[in-house]
Amino acid sequence: MVFSSACRSLLRHRQIATSYLSCCRRSICTSAPTEERIEAAGYHVSGGPSFMRGTVFWEPDRPLTIEEFHMPRPKAGELLIKTKACGVCHSDLHVLKGELLFSSPCVLGHEITGEVVEHGAHTDVGITKRFPIGSHVVGAFIMPCGNCFFCVKGQEDLCEAFFAYNRAKGTLYDGQTRLFLRNSGKPVYMYSMGGLAEYCVIPANAVATLPNSLPYTESAILGCAVFTAYGAMRHAAEMRAGDSIAVIGVGGIGAR
Ligand SMILES: [Zn+2]
Numbered sequence: 316m317v318f319s320s321a322c323r324s325l326l327r328h329r330q331i332a333t334s335y336l337s338c339c340r341r342s343i344c345t346s347a348p349t350e351e352r353i354e355a356a357g358y359h360v361s362g363g364p365s366f367m368r369g370t371v372f373w374e375p376d377r378p379l380t381i382e383e384f385h386m387p388r389p390k391a392g393e394l395l396i397k398t399k400a401c402g403v404c405h406s407d408l409h410v411l412k413g414e415l416l417f418s419s420p421c422v423l424g425h426e427i428t429g430e431v432v433e434h435g436a437h438t439d440v441g442i443t444k445r446f447p448i449g450s451h452v453v454g455a456f457i458m459p460c461g462n463c464f465f466c467v468k469g470q471e472d473l474c475e476a477f478f479a480y481n482r483a484k485g486t487l488y489d490g491q492t493r494l495f496l497r498n499s500g501k502p503v504y505m506y507s508m509g510g511l512a513e514y515c516v517i518p519a520n521a522v523a524t525l526p527n528s529l530p531y532t533e534s535a536i537l538g539c540a541v542f543t544a545y546g547a548m549r550h551a552a553e554m555r556a557g558d559s560i561a562v563i564g565v566g567g568i569g570a571r
């Protein structure tokens with residue numbers, strides 16, 4: 316990437332930023348012994364890097380900065396993702412401009428693709444088998460808890476925990492962030508998974524497998540712009556194949 320250039324151009328226009336992670340000191344292996352070793356000891360002490368870089372939002376109209384973080388640690392039911400690409404959404408721009416209040420400092424970015432590099436300890440075996448180490452994934456900007464009133468009804472877009480913890484406090488559902496600055500240890504909040512960083516932690520409920528045939532960069536917007544537009548057309552407008560439509564405005568969801 317393009318990591319730093321993406322940050323510089325963040326305020327100018329929506330774009331996809333792709334991260335090539337030069338600090339990774341080994342390649343990821345999908346063999347069982349390596350996977351077991353990673354789960355037992357954690358990615359950062361199993362040959363992976365101990366630190367990462369991420370883009371920090373401090374306050375409206377102040378330039379983003381690139382900071383070093385301790386390698387984030389996933390907890391049960393969460394995955395550590397090596398970020399390969401992250402879109403820049405209009406929601407990010409609203410936060411940058413102060414039009415949408417959010418806890419700060421924080422890492423923005425919620426349209427990610429990446430590679431699974433670690434499962435949180437005690438993660439259900441069904442999750443670890445579904446998303447093995449090395450698998451390609453795409454993240455969703457709404458990260459459903461899977462247990463609340465709305466999630467159990469299949470209305471994950473209204474997840475109470477997501478809005479109460481992530482949107483209101485910038486944390487995951489234990490009320491804590493996974494991001495801490497390397498030098499000061501200061502906590503940094505997460506807008507969704509905090510995708511504008513070399514690695515991110517995301518609840519497995521918000522992850523889907525990305526077929527190897529789909530490219531990381533172009534697929535990053537699947538988890539926000541694409542499913543927002545698809546949901547509106549499929550469920551609200553009840554569009555069907557063959558219908559004639561007019562799209563007003565430009566952009567991923569017709570917003571300007
Ligand atoms: Zn978005």
Ligand SMILES: [Zn+2]
Binds near residue numbers: 460464465471475476
């Ligand atoms: Zn929920």
